Amino acid sequence: MHETPFHLRVGQLLLFSMSDSNTTNFSNPSTFILLGIPGLEEAHVWISIPFCAMYIIAVLGNFMILFIVKMELRLHEPMYYFLCMLAVTDLLLSTSIMPKILSIFWFNSREIDFSACLIQMFFIHSVSAMESGIFVAMAFDRLMAICDPLRHSTTLTNSVMSKIGLAVVLRGSTLILPYPILAKHWPYCKTNVISHSYCEHMAVVKLACADIRISSYYSLSVIFFLTCLDLFFIALSYTQILRAIFHLPTKDARFKTFGTCISHLCAILAFYMPGLFSFLTHRFGQNVALHFHILMANIYLLLPPMLNPIIYGVRTKQIRDRLFRLFFRQGS
Template identity: 65%
Template sequence: MQYTRFCLRVEHLPPCSMADSNTSQFTNPSTFILLGIPGLEWAHVWIAIPFCTMYVITILGNFTILFIVKTEPSLHEPMYYFLCMLAVTDLVLSTSTLPTILSNFWFNSKEIDFSACLAQLYFVHSVALIESGILVAMALDRYVAICHPLRHSTILDNALVAKIGLAMVLRGAILILPFPILARQWLYCRTNIIPYTHCEHMDVVNLACTDIHVSRNYGLFVLLCGDTLDMFLIAVSYILILRAVYKLPTKDARLKTFGTCTSHVCVILAFYTPSLFGSLTTRFGLNIPLHVYVLFANIYLLVPPMINPIIYGVRTRQIRDRLLRLVTLKGT
């Protein structure tokens, strides 16, 4: 495939010179070219192996969680309903990107249609925002279970759980909708080459040669109204939980009660740490090597969906016991 000479307009790369821009001008592209991990092209085939392994584990683990909760009546509770929502979002988030990445790395299939690229960035960001909302809902469940245990079943009944789930889906779908709509309006006259493994919002709009402050500001607004607000609500929930836990009479009771939250805390850390790192480095252009940024930014697409079912499978006794029974039955 013949690539035209280009210069990328991204904050963490050197600015384009006038000579470079004059040699690579063209109208809006029908396709984008995904470079994968710039500087590590020689290792793409090998990097794809752990990526594929994590994807397989993600599919098996999350489908196992869905199957166990569906077939075990004792798990038909708000906590496990939210866990099922988390499993579905993890599956969608991984499947919306990993096939593109593996196709690029193994078959050198770098081209992606302009509309498909916008659709991919919409799914990546909307599903990630939905997952963030589900983590807030799970924090609410833990707060009610610990601070109001006798009213847990009446406060969080099935109807409210369904409404919370629907609200999180609508929030993610509606808030992210302007991303592809705005991105389609910009003029991409310098290059159609994206130094990334898949299409994400800022990596696409940073290639535009027009003023993109509307997209940039709206992206910051979504970050504040999405992850930042969600982390604040989760922090408030756990402050109230810790207050209730430390009022318990014995140390064993405090450890046992807070132990019901450890799985959720681990999932929160696994999700928000790489997500915030990717968002902030893209917007503020922190001085890190591009291949390190791309590798780290892919972590939130690969690692949380893979480890979430493992964390809950290991840390949640009901799921662990049910899984052991399934394995035992198959072994006999």
């Protein structure tokens, strides 16, 4: 059983919270064993091919976004600064899991140090929280650009952008920091084998031979708080955006204005939809095989980092133009 980093199965958390607290004579392991994708060990090498391809696309695409925004002075504006923040979080998110997953798939290197496991756990969940916060900030940017364009550049100054970025990082880090702190506190005596391909929070905590209700309820509270709050602000922003668009005089103007939001909306769907699907399969798909849940958890972390640079590269004319000029020069 497992959770996705940002969308947990409520029933699963409640089940984990009832862990036996009467076990004694324990000894904490210095390492954990990651199984990869339980039940599909024979296919690990084949599964690694699309996973590795997705990771390479994610790394190259997001580095390309960062390079283009840095080199193209016309892109030094709030929308693209937020895009750079998104690219950095995507790089951190995918890199926090893929090297270890590929080492499991290719070299059967399943051991992970306990401290390294806690560090990976922190990065996975905190960066996921940061990414959700960045989507809220990008929704605010679109709101200002469409509903109050005259004040857009004066409101979202470099100083304000820095403060927003710092707030997103602090929020994600502060809320997730108790995850590894509490996980380190629990005694582990059942097994050191994690039925997962990375150190996902509940997959680790459920191995504890103690009453883990604090971890379970705190994790559940954080997920509901972050998800509901962020989706509320995104929905609120787009309600105001759509209201402003419908007041535009011509259909062409409405389509053109709404077109500036398409990339952001596609990125939001790529981020939240896999998590929602995983949540629903956990909540209502009790008969779904464990390996399917683990695959979905991996795809949830890999799909957005791969798709985001593609979405913005295809939909954003300035990025497309810069890419064409870059490759045309290299080919000439």
